[in-house]
Amino acid sequence: MSTMASATLDLSIVIPVFNEEAILHTAIDGLLEALGELGRSFEIIVAENGSTDRTVAVAEQVARKHPEVRFFSYGQPNYGAALRRGILDARGRFVVCDEIDLCDVDFYRRALELLDADQADLVVGSKVMAGADDKRPLFRHAATLVVSGMLRVLVGFRGTDTHGLKALRRATITPTVERCVVDRDLFASELVIRAQREGHRVVEIPIEVIEKRRPSINLWRRVPNVLKNLARLTYIFRVKG
Numbered sequence: 428m429s430t431m432a433s434a435t436l437d438l439s440i441v442i443p444v445f446n447e448e449a450i451l452h453t454a455i456d457g458l459l460e461a462l463g464e465l466g467r468s469f470e471i472i473v474a475e476n477g478s479t480d481r482t483v484a485v486a487e488q489v490a491r492k493h494p495e496v497r498f499f500s501y502g503q504p505n506y507g508a509a510l511r512r513g514i515l516d517a518r519g520r521f522v523v524c525d526e527i528d529l530c531d532v533d534f535y536r537r538a539l540e541l542l543d544a545d546q547a548d549l550v551v552g553s554k555v556m557a558g559a560d561d562k563r564p565l566f567r568h569a570a571t572l573v574v575s576g577m578l579r580v581l582v583g584f585r586g587t588d589t590h591g592l593k594a595l596r597r598a599t600i601t602p603t604v605e606r607c608v609v610d611r612d613l614f615a616s617e618l619v620i621r622a623q624r625e626g627h628r629v630v631e632i633p634i635e636v637i638e639k640r641r642p643s644i645n646l647w648r649r650v651p652n653v654l655k656n657l658a659r660l661t662y663i664f665r666v667k668g
Contacts, residue, residue, distance in 0.1 A: 439519030474513040477504030507614025538594035552592030558633035589616035613656035
C-alpha cells in the first residue's frame with residue numbers, strides 16, 4: 428500500500444542517512460518491496476544529515492520515483508537531530524526508527540505485534556540481549572556493551588541496548604521525544620531512558636545484525652560527543668531530576 432491508500436497512515440519508517448549514496452537506492456527499493464507484504468499503509472522518511480557525497484541527489488531521485496518516500500535534509504551531520512525531526516514529522520499511528528544498512532522488516536513484524544496487542548509503547552531491538560545475533564566486528568559489539576553499562580550506572584537505564592531499531596506508538600511517545608534535549612548519538616539513548624522514567628512500557632526484543640558496509644562515521648570520532656552528552660544526561664537525570 429502507498430501513502431495515498433489511506434488518509435490515516437498505519438506506519439512511518441524514519442531512516443537517518445549520512446554518506447549513503449552507494450546503498451540508499453537499492454536499500455529503499457528492497458524495503459518498499461518487503462513492506463508491501465505487511466499489508467499496512469506506510470510512508471518512508473529519509474532523514475539526510477550533512478552528507479558530503481551524492482546522498483542528497485540519490486534521496487531526491489528515490490522520493491520522486493516512489494510516492495511513499497519523503498525526504499528532508501537536516502544540513503549538518505547530526506544523527507540524533509535528524510532522527511528526532513523525522514519522528515516529529517511522521518504521520519503514522521506507529522513509527523519505526525530504522526538504519527539504512529539494516530531495513531529489518533522481521534523486526535517490524537515482531538514489534539508491531541506487541542504494539543497492536545497494546546503490550547508496549549516503545550519496542551527496542553537489542554543487539555546484545557539473550558537471543559540476539561550480533562555479527563558486527565567485536566569492537567563495535569563491545570562498544571554497545573560499554574555504553575549501555577555506563578548508562579545503567581550513571582542514569583539508571585534498565586535494559587541492554589538503546590541505539591538502533593525502535594518501534595513506537597506515536598501519540599504516546601511523541602511528547603517524550605519533544606522533551607529530549609541531547610542530540611547526535613545519545614538522542615536515542617535519552618529517548619529510551621526518558622520513556623522508562625515516565626512510566627511507558629518499554630520492551631526489548633532480540634535482533635540479528637549483519638553489517639552491509641563499513642560504518643559511515645568512524646567509531647572513535649564519535650567518542651568525544653558521546654562522553655559530552657553522557658555527562659549532560661547524567662546532570663539532567665541525577666542533578667536536575
